[in-house]
Amino acid sequence: MVNKEREYSLIMVVWEITHKCNLMCKTCCSFSGKALRDELSHEECLKVLNQIIEAGVKMLFFSGGEPLLHEHIIEYTKKASEAGLRVSTATNGTIVTKGLIKKLKEAGMEEMHFSIDGPTAELNDEIRGKGTFRKVIKGIKIAKKEGMRVTMVSVITSLTKTSPVIEKLFELALKLEVNALSLERFIPTGRGAKNRYLALTKEQNKKILKLIYRNKKKLEGKLLISTGDPLKCLLDPDYPKSPYKSIYGGCGAGVTSLCITPTGDVTPCPVLMIKVGNVRKDNLKNLWLTSELFLKLRNRDNLKGKCRKCPKRNICGGCRGTAHNLRDDYLETDPMCWI
Ligand code: SF4
Numbered sequence: 076m077v078n079k080e081r082e083y084s085l086i087m088v089v090w091e092i093t094h095k096c097n098l099m100c101k102t103c104c105s106f107s108g109k110a111l112r113d114e115l116s117h118e119e120c121l122k123v124l125n126q127i128i129e130a131g132v133k134m135l136f137f138s139g140g141e142p143l144l145h146e147h148i149i150e151y152t153k154k155a156s157e158a159g160l161r162v163s164t165a166t167n168g169t170i171v172t173k174g175l176i177k178k179l180k181e182a183g184m185e186e187m188h189f190s191i192d193g194p195t196a197e198l199n200d201e202i203r204g205k206g207t208f209r210k211v212i213k214g215i216k217i218a219k220k221e222g223m224r225v226t227m228v229s230v231i232t233s234l235t236k237t238s239p240v241i242e243k244l245f246e247l248a249l250k251l252e253v254n255a256l257s258l259e260r261f262i263p264t265g266r267g268a269k270n271r272y273l274a275l276t277k278e279q280n281k282k283i284l285k286l287i288y289r290n291k292k293k294l295e296g297k298l299l300i301s302t303g304d305p306l307k308c309l310l311d312p313d314y315p316k317s318p319y320k321s322i323y324g325g326c327g328a329g330v331t332s333l334c335i336t337p338t339g340d341v342t343p344c345p346v347l348m349i350k351v352g353n354v355r356k357d358n359l360k361n362l363w364l365t366s367e368l369f370l371k372l373r374n375r376d377n378l379k380g381k382c383r384k385c386p387k388r389n390i391c392g393g394c395r396g397t398a399h400n401l402r403d404d405y406l407e408t409d410p411m412c413w414i
């Protein structure tokens with residue numbers, strides 16, 4: 076008998092390649108700082124890459140910590156891109172140099188996501204540390220000049236939630252000529268859990284999503300505005316309307332993507348840190364196909380509360396990481412849902 080859940084293919088792996096970071100951002104979903112003692116060795120990382128390739132993964136996204144601080148990032152990029160994967164990376168943008176971008180590009184890095192948590196030095200530096208705004212702007216300019224595709228990523232917090240501030244973010248993205256601007260929900264986990272005052276209410280989150288869709292059309296052709304928030308399905312006019320019988324979109328955790336931590340733990344998402352195994356002893360593809368947690372996430376009839384009965388559940392499903400962190404139950408209703 077064919078197991079329906081096994082038809083789900085693993086599209087993207089988010090690989091937190093090191094815990095090491097030169098910043099201490101208040102919105103960070105991990106406790107990045109020093110490298111962990113038991114991070115995967117170079118040899119182990121090469122084996123993990125083989126597992127990722129063998130699992131048929133389409134996209135590899137490096138995260139961290141600061142992935143550019145990993146001494147083998149260029150080698151791993153090259154190996155993955157030569158195997159046909161689309162490779163991209165997150166970065167805090169503060170240690171970017173022309174030479175590094177050139178090497179990354181030559182190795183096959185297709186896109187870099189630069190974090191900016193506010194449109195001014197005052198707002199951004201309050202979250203990401205003194206002097207970081209100036210450095211990340213410089214980093215973006217270097218990356219653009221070298222022909223790298225650049226996405227500017229902003230986590231929206233209580234400090235940046237107003238329309239004038241968000242509009243300034245649009246202006247900044249246009250001025251820097253980045254390829255895309257991604258506005259993301261703050262999920263209080265990792266270091267972020269100590270900074271809950273930065274979180275938005277569900278009404279404020281709705282207002283931000285409305286702003287995104289009001290400006291998305293207006294800026295079409297000039298700037299691509301996006302969000303990974305599954306609640307976008309309630310406001311995005313281009314989203315499918317049909318009540319799909321199986322999962323068609325929304326939260327990808329365990330459905331289309333998984334996360335590997337610096338020590339090799341496998342979890343559904345960087346904000347849904349429930350371990351299903353470890354690549355040091357488990358095979359990634361096998362975990363993807365058989366883990367009970369992944370199988371549960373692939374059937375939204377398993378959801379609880381409002382999400383369980385919601386006709387939108389197969390195109391949304393709510394952010395399972397937010398439910399896990401705020402409700403202590405990854406299957407519960409997404410606390411940010413306003414319906
Ligand atoms: S109830 Fe759940 S599935 Fe429905 S829209 Fe809200 S978060 Fe999404």
Ligand code: SF4
Nearest residue numbers: 326327328344394396
């Ligand atoms: S758990 Fe939240 S952040 Fe992670 S994939 Fe789902 S919606 Fe996105």
